Amino acid sequence: MQNYRTKIISNQEISPGYFRMKILAPGFGEKAHPGQFVMFRVQRSLPPLLRRPFGIFRTGFLPADCDGLPPKEFVEIVYKVVGSGTSIMADLHDGDRVELLGPLGNGFDCTSRQGEKILVGGGIGLVPLYMLAGELIANGCTVRLLMGGRTRDDIFAVTEFERLGVETFISTDDGSLGEEGLVTQVLERKLQKYPDAEVFSCGPLPMLGAVHSICAASQVPLQVSLEESMACGVGACLGCVVKGAGHTDENPSYLCTCTVGPVFKSQYLDWSALGQSDNSCGGCV
Amino acid sequence: MQNYRTKIISNQEISPGYFRMKILAPGFGEKAHPGQFVMFRVQRSLPPLLRRPFGIFRTGFLPADCDGLPPKEFVEIVYKVVGSGTSIMADLHDGDRVELLGPLGNGFDCTSRQGEKILVGGGIGLVPLYMLAGELIANGCTVRLLMGGRTRDDIFAVTEFERLGVETFISTDDGSLGEEGLVTQVLERKLQKYPDAEVFSCGPLPMLGAVHSICAASQVPLQVSLEESMACGVGACLGCVVKGAGHTDENPSYLCTCTVGPVFKSQYLDWSALGQSDNSCGGCV
Amino acid sequence: MSEQNKANIKRPNLGVEIAGIKLRNPVMPASGTFGYGEEYAPFLDMEKIGAIVTKGLSLKPKAGNPTPRIAETVSGMLNAIGLQNVGIDAFIKHKMPYLRTVNTPVIANFFGNTLEEYGEVARRLNDIPEIAAAELNISCPNVKQGGIVFGTDPQAASEVVTLVRKNLQKPLIVKLTPNVTDITVVARAVEEAGADAISCINTLTGMSVDVHTRKPRIANTTGGLSGPAIRPVAVRMVHQVVQAVSVPVIGIGGIARPMDALEFLIVGATAVQVGTANFVDPTAMLTIIDGIEEFCIDEGIDDIHQLIGSLKL
Amino acid sequence: MSEQNKANIKRPNLGVEIAGIKLRNPVMPASGTFGYGEEYAPFLDMEKIGAIVTKGLSLKPKAGNPTPRIAETVSGMLNAIGLQNVGIDAFIKHKMPYLRTVNTPVIANFFGNTLEEYGEVARRLNDIPEIAAAELNISCPNVKQGGIVFGTDPQAASEVVTLVRKNLQKPLIVKLTPNVTDITVVARAVEEAGADAISCINTLTGMSVDVHTRKPRIANTTGGLSGPAIRPVAVRMVHQVVQAVSVPVIGIGGIARPMDALEFLIVGATAVQVGTANFVDPTAMLTIIDGIEEFCIDEGIDDIHQLIGSLKL
Numbered sequence A, B: 001m002q003n004y005r006t007k008i009i010s011n012q013e014i015s016p017g018y019f020r021m022k023i024l025a026p027g028f029g030e031k032a033h034p035g036q037f038v039m040f041r042v043q044r045s046l047p048p049l050l051r052r053p054f055g056i057f058r059t060g061f062l063p064a065d066c067d068g069l070p071p072k073e074f075v076e077i078v079y080k081v082v083g084s085g086t087s088i089m090a091d092l093h094d095g096d097r098v099e100l101l102g103p104l105g106n107g108f109d110c111t112s113r114q115g116e117k118i119l120v121g122g123g124i125g126l127v128p129l130y131m132l133a134g135e136l137i138a139n140g141c142t143v144r145l146l147m148g149g150r151t152r153d154d155i156f157a158v159t160e161f162e163r164l165g166v167e168t169f170i171s172t173d174d175g176s177l178g179e180e181g182l183v184t185q186v187l188e189r190k191l192q193k194y195p196d197a198e199v200f201s202c203g204p205l206p207m208l209g210a211v212h213s214i215c216a217a218s219q220v221p222l223q224v225s226l227e228e229s230m231a232c233g234v235g236a237c238l239g240c241v242v243k244g245a246g247h248t249d250e251n252p253s254y255l256c257t258c259t260v261g262p263v264f265k266s267q268y269l270d271w272s273a274l275g276q277s278d279n280s281c282g283g284c285v
Numbered sequence C, D: 001m002s003e004q005n006k007a008n009i010k011r012p013n014l015g016v017e018i019a020g021i022k023l024r025n026p027v028m029p030a031s032g033t034f035g036y037g038e039e040y041a042p043f044l045d046m047e048k049i050g051a052i053v054t055k056g057l058s059l060k061p062k063a064g065n066p067t068p069r070i071a072e073t074v075s076g077m078l079n080a081i082g083l084q085n086v087g088i089d090a091f092i093k094h095k096m097p098y099l100r101t102v103n104t105p106v107i108a109n110f111f112g113n114t115l116e117e118y119g120e121v122a123r124r125l126n127d128i129p130e131i132a133a134a135e136l137n138i139s140c141p142n143v144k145q146g147g148i149v150f151g152t153d154p155q156a157a158s159e160v161v162t163l164v165r166k167n168l169q170k171p172l173i174v175k176l177t178p179n180v181t182d183i184t185v186v187a188r189a190v191e192e193a194g195a196d197a198i199s200c201i202n203t204l205t206g207m208s209v210d211v212h213t214r215k216p217r218i219a220n221t222t223g224g225l226s227g228p229a230i231r232p233v234a235v236r237m238v239h240q241v242v243q244a245v246s247v248p249v250i251g252i253g254g255i256a257r258p259m260d261a262l263e264f265l266i267v268g269a270t271a272v273q274v275g276t277a278n279f280v281d282p283t284a285m286l287t288i289i290d291g292i293e294e295f296c297i298d299e300g301i302d303d304i305h306q307l308i309g310s311l312k313l
C-alpha cells in the first residue's frame, strides 16, 4: 500500500447517479486483491476533511502511447453520489489531481478453488465483485452473479461481468430490469439448485443480513464486504470497528473493518449487533 | 444594494496574477457610483467562509443577443490573486454560479465639477479609478492618471483609460514600463504644475500615506479609497473600522470602511493610526 | 416534493414562545451580527423572521477595540470588536425609529462594565415599550473582580442576573459563554436567579498568528471564534443545558443551513439564532426558515413542538 | 527560492529538547491518530519525525465504545473511540518489537480508570527501556469522584500527577483537556505536581445529530472534536499555558500545514503534535517538517529556538 499523488484519467456517469473513475496508479494492480479498497482524497482543500473509502472495481493498463511510452496503469472505482464528498467527485475532470491510499484491507478469500460460486451484489455493492469474479473464473470456478437494485438505474457493468464468463441474474424492486423482487429471493432459489455453493456478497446492510440468514440456514459458507465510517483506513484510528461473533460487554470483540475487513467470513461477525447498530454511516456534515 | 445570485460571464487573466471578471447583474449599473464595491461570495461551499470585497471596475451591457433578447447587464471587477479566496476565483469559469452583494459603501465625491483632477493608482488600486475617470470626464474635468506599479505586470487597462480621454503617466519601481521610480514622485511634479488640482487615490497603504503627506503639504484636497478586513460589508459587524481624525483613547472615533468609506476625504482620517496599525488584512487562514 | 404536492399540504405551525413572547418562527439573528436591524433591511423582509436581536448595548457609547478586529479561520472567524455600540441613548434616538416600523419582536442585547451598569441599562430598557425582551450578555470581564468574566463564575453570574431581574420589567434571556468547564452549573445558577430563558453559546475564545509578522491576526491578541467550525461544541452545550434547566433555551453557534438549525431544535432548543452566516449570506435566515418548514412537511410534522427535543438516545 | 540557492544555504537546526529527551525536530504524531506507529510505517520514514507517540495505553485491554465512533463535521471530526487499546502487556509483547527497530524516541501515552491504575501503568512503563517518555492523558472520568474528569479539576489533576510522578522513572508529559474555564490553573497545578512538560490540547467535547434519524451521529452521544476547526482555540490555550508555566509545552490541535505548526511554535510551543491530519494525509508530518525548515531558511533563522516564542505583542 502506498499514497498515490496522482491524477484522474477519466470520470464518467454510467447510470443516473453512478460514476466510474479511472485514476493513474503505476504498480497498483500487482498489489491489489479482490475486495480491497482505497481511501480517496477528494481534493487538497477542505471540505471534505476526511478521505472517502471506495472498493476497487478493477485495475488495468491504458493502451500504450503512440510515442512509444509504456502503457499507463490505472485503478478504477465506481461510486454513487450520496453526499458532500461524492458530489464534489462527480465534478472532477480528467487531469485533476487527487490522492489515493491503497490497496487497503483484507479482500475476499478465493483459496477454495473448486465448485459453484454465487456472488450477490446490491447496487453499489457490485463494485468489489468484478475483480472477485475475474479471479474466481481464472481459478476455474463457475460464477453466477445475482445483481439486485431498486430500479434499473442501480444495475451497471452487466456486459463486463458477462464478458468475464459470469452468468448474471438481475432483479429489481420495481421490475424495471430483470425479475421483479429482491435479490435474496433469487439467492434462495439458486441455493436450492446448488446446495454446495460458496456465497460472496456486498451491498446494503439489510440485504447482507438477509443473505447471511439464508446462507446460515442452508449451511453455506458466506463472505461479506462491509461498509463502516472510516477516518484512517489503516487501523490507526479505531473508528471503523464491528462486533465480532461472541462479542459481549464483558468480553468484547471489536474488529477493524479497514484491516481485518472489509471482507469478513460471515460466521465471525455478530449479526445481531450489525442489524441493530443503525450505523448508517452517512449524514450531513 | 441587493444580493445578486448570478453567474459569471467571463473570467480572464489580463496580466500575470491579475484577472478581470464580468458578472451578470441586471440593474446594477444605475445604482453604482465610482468608488463603491461589492462583496463577492466565491462559492456556495466552504472555504472561504467570508465574502471578499472588490472595487467596481465598471458596469455595462453585453451586445444584444441575436435572438432579439435585451442586452445583458454586467458588473466587472479586476482582482489580483493574493490568497485562498482569490486563488479559487482564478479557477472559476463562465457560467459558474456566484453571489454578489452591492453596490456597497460611499464612493468618490465628484461634485466639484471643474478643474484639474489627478488620479493616483498603485497596482490593484487602479480598479475604482476607471469609473471615477469616466464620471469626471463626463463632468467636464481634465483627468490625469498616474499609474504606479512594482513592475510592468502591475499596470493594466492603460488603453481603456486613454479611450476615456484620460492622460496617463506610468511609473514602475523597476522601470520595466514607463518612468522608473515611485508614482508619488510623479505626483509631486504634477502638483507643482497644477497646484489647484484635486487628487483621488487608491493603492497600498504606504503609497496612500505618501500621497496624503504630499497633498497635505501642498494643501490640495485628497480623497482616498481604503482597504480593511470586512466580514459583512454593510455596517453590521463593525469589523472594518478605521480611526477618524482627532481619534483619542478618551474620545474615540471609529469609522466603518464599508459604510462611511471605502472612500474618505483624507482630512477626516487619523493618518498616524493608519500608518502604524499594521492592518495588513491578508494572512493565512 | 413537487410544487403541487406542497400547495396541497397544510403548512406546519412554526410558532414558538420564549420567555412569554410569541415568535412566528424560531429563527432570529445573533447579537452583533445583524447591527441594529436596519443594516439588513435591504436584503430581507424583517417580518419573516422570528425576532430581531440588536447589537449589544451599554449605558454609554463604547468605542471598541483597535484594528484588526476580525480574521478568517478555517470554517470560522475570530472577532474582537470590543462591543462597540452607540449606547442606550443614541439607540433610542437613532435606531428605535426604524425598529418601531417593523412588526417583529425586538430583543435588546445588553451588557455593563460593572454590576451597577448592568442594572442601569436594564432600567433604561423598561422605558422602551417596543422592546419585547432583553438578552443579557454576561461574557464581559467583571472589572471589580480583577477582570474575571461574569459568565464563567456561577456566583458572579447569579449576582448580575439577580440584580438585572430586579430592575427589568421585561422577559429576561441570559446568554452564556461556552468558555467554561461545566456550562450546566452556570445555566442552573442563572435560572435560579430569575432568567426566563437561556441562550447559548457565545463565541469560543481563540487566537491566530500571522507567521510572517509574528503578530496575532487580531489586535486584541485573542478573539471570539464563531461560524460553522464551532457548531459541534454548541450543539453539545445546548443539549447539556436543555437537560439541566426547565426554562426555554435558544441555540446559537455555527448555524448556516436549515439542517444546522434542526440539530439544535432536535436536541431541545426552542429557538435558534443565526450569527456569522448572515455575513456570508444576508438571506440565510429566510432559507433556514423555509428549510425548517419543508423538513416538517416531509416528516409529517404539523407543529414544530413535535420536533423540539425529539432527540432519540 | 531556487534549488541552487537552497543547496548553498546551511540547513537550520530544528532539534529541540522536551523533558530531557532530544528530538531531531519538533514534529510528532498526536496520540490515538497514529496507532502504535507500525500502521503508518508503509507511508513515511519513522526516522524523519521527532518522536512517535502511541495510542493511549491502559493496564488492561480496553474494548472502547459502541459504533458509530466517528463522524465528520465542518473542517473537523468527532470521535468517541473510548480509548480502545491492547493494554500494556500486549503492547509490550506485540507492539514494542516494531518500535524497537526504529531510531526515534517513543513516547507512551497512557491513562487509568482509577488513581491506582494510573500509578500502576506508570510503574509498568519503567520496565520498557525503549520508552523515552510518558504522556499522561488526564481527560478520563474519575470514576471514584462521580465521573468528573481528572483534568478539569486542578485538585484531581494535581493528585494524579503527583502519584504518577512518584511511580514513573521517566520524563513525564501531562496532556491537558481544553474543556475548562481556565487552562492555566490546571497547567500550573500539574507543573507543581511534577510534570516535566505539558501537551495541549486534547479534543473539545462536541455533538452532532442526524436530523433524519434524530439520533446523535456518535453512539456515545458526545465525542471529541479535532481537526482544523479547533485550531484557533488550541493556539489560544497554548499561548496561555506558555505564559503560565516554565516547563516546555507541546502544541496540539488542528495542525495540518507547515504554517499551522509555525503558529504554535511562535506562541511558544517547543514542539507540536499532528493528529487528525495524519488521516487526511499520511505524509502530513513530513510536509510540515520540510515546510518549517524552508520557512526558517527564508526568514534567515538558523536555529528553531529563534522562532519558538517569538510572538510580537
Ligand SMILES: Cc1cc2nc3c(=O)[nH]c(=O)nc-3n(C[C@H](O)[C@H](O)[C@H](O)COP(=O)(O)OP(=O)(O)OC[C@H]3O[C@@H](n4cnc5c(N)ncnc54)[C@H](O)[C@@H]3O)c2cc1C
Pocket: A037, A048, A050, A051, A052, A053, A054, A055, A056, A077, A078, A079, A080, A081, A082, A083, A084, A085, A086, A087, A124, A127, A128, A226, A227, A228, A229, A230, A262, A280, A281, A282, A283, A284, A285, D071, D072
Ligand atoms: C470499504 C468500503 C468500500 C466502499 N466502496 C464503495 C464503492 O465502491 N462505491 C461507492 O459508491 N461507495 C463505496 N463505499 C461507501 C462510500 O465510502 C460512501 O458512499 C462515501 O464515503 C460517501 O461520501 P459522501 O461525502 O458523498 O457522503 P456524506 O454522507 O457527506 O459523508 C459523510 C461522512 O460519512 C461517511 N460515509 C457516508 N456514507 C458512508 C458509507 N456508506 N460507508 C462508509 N462511510 C460513509 C463519509 O466517508 C464521510 O466521512 C464504501 C465504503 C467502505 C467503508
Ligand SMILES: Cc1cc2nc3c(=O)[nH]c(=O)nc-3n(C[C@H](O)[C@H](O)[C@H](O)COP(=O)(O)OP(=O)(O)OC[C@H]3O[C@@H](n4cnc5c(N)ncnc54)[C@H](O)[C@@H]3O)c2cc1C
Pocket: B037, B048, B050, B051, B052, B053, B054, B055, B056, B077, B078, B079, B080, B081, B082, B083, B084, B085, B086, B087, B124, B127, B128, B226, B227, B228, B229, B230, B262, B280, B281, B282, B283, B284, B285, C071, C072
Ligand atoms: C473596499 C475594498 C475594495 C477592494 N477592491 C479590490 C479590487 O478591486 N481588486 C482586488 O484585487 N482586491 C481588492 N481588495 C482587496 C481584496 O478584498 C483582497 O485582496 C481579497 O479579499 C483577498 O482574499 P484572499 O482570500 O485571496 O486572501 P486571504 O489573505 O486568504 O484572505 C484572508 C482574509 O483576509 C481578507 N483580506 C486579505 N487581503 C485583504 C485586503 N487587501 N483588503 C481587505 N481584506 C483583505 C480577506 O477578505 C479574507 O477575509 C479590496 C478590499 C476592500 C476592503
Ligand SMILES: Cc1cc2nc3c(=O)[nH]c(=O)nc-3n(C[C@H](O)[C@H](O)[C@H](O)COP(=O)(O)O)c2cc1C
Pocket: B237, B238, B239, C030, C031, C032, C033, C055, C056, C079, C081, C083, C109, C137, C175, C201, C202, C203, C225, C226, C227, C228, C230, C252, C253, C254, C255, C273, C274, C275, C276, C277
Ligand atoms: C462580529 C461579531 C460581533 C458579536 N457581537 C456580540 C454582541 O455584541 N453581544 C453578544 O451577546 N454576542 C455577540 N456576538 C456573538 C454572536 O451573537 C454569537 O453568539 C456567536 O457569533 C456564535 O454564533 P455564530 O457561530 O452563528 O456566529 C458577536 C459575534 C460576532 C461574529
Ligand SMILES: Cc1cc2nc3c(=O)[nH]c(=O)nc-3n(C[C@H](O)[C@H](O)[C@H](O)COP(=O)(O)O)c2cc1C
Pocket: A237, A238, A239, D030, D031, D032, D033, D055, D056, D079, D081, D083, D109, D137, D175, D201, D202, D203, D225, D226, D227, D228, D230, D252, D253, D254, D255, D273, D274, D275, D276, D277
Ligand atoms: C481518533 C482519535 C483518537 C484519539 N485518541 C487519543 C488517545 O488515546 N489519547 C490521547 O491523549 N488523545 C487522543 N486523541 C486526541 C489527539 O491526540 C489530539 O489531542 C486531538 O485530536 C487534537 O489534535 P488534532 O486536531 O491535530 O487532531 C485522539 C484523537 C482522535 C481524532
Ligand code: FES
Pocket: A229, A230, A231, A232, A233, A234, A235, A236, A237, A238, A239, A240, A241, A256, A257, A258, A259
Ligand atoms: S478506519 Fe481507522 S482504524 Fe479503520
Ligand code: FES
Pocket: B229, B230, B231, B232, B233, B234, B235, B236, B237, B238, B239, B240, B241, B256, B257, B258, B259
Ligand atoms: S464590514 Fe462589517 S461593518 Fe464594515
